[in-house]
Structure formats: structure tokens, C-alpha cells
Amino acid sequence: MDNKIRNLNPHKPAVAATWIWNERYMASGTGAMEFWDSLSESEQVIARKCIDEIYFALPE
Numbered sequence: 504m505d506n507k508i509r510n511l512n513p514h515k516p517a518v519a520a521t522w523i524w525n526e527r528y529m530a531s532g533t534g535a536m537e538f539w540d541s542l543s544e545s546e547q548v549i550a551r552k553c554i555d556e557i558y559f560a561l562p563e
Contacts, residue, residue: 510534516550523550 513535521528528538
């Protein structure tokens with residue numbers, strides 16, 4: 504899939520990663536999915552766990 508299309512439709516963990524590592528994301532000059540691809544496996548795990556924790560958390 505073309506990176507432009509991927510970047511327009513990022514998955515939830517990629518969006519979380521852009522928030523968690525916002526300064527790095529902004530400095531990268533890439534889209535969300537390209538940034539996601541640049542993350543280490545452990546960073547991707549953190550972003551996935553963040554989504555899971557939010558999904559199962561109680562409403563405010």
C-alpha cells in the first residue's frame with residue numbers, strides 16, 4: 504500500500520504513538536504510519552498497551 508494512503512488511515516496504535524512521542528513525531532517530518540514503522544518493537548508494544556488500557560478503562 505502507498506505510504507500516502509497508509510498515512511491518511513493510521514491504525515489506533517500509530518495515532519497513540521504520535522501523541523506519546525509527539526516531539527519525535529513532529530521532528531520526523533513523516534506521516535503517522537511512517538513514524539510507526541520507525542518505532543522499535545518495544546515502543547510499538549507501549550502504544551498498543553496504551554490503546555488496550557484506554558479501551559478497557561471506565562468512562563469518566
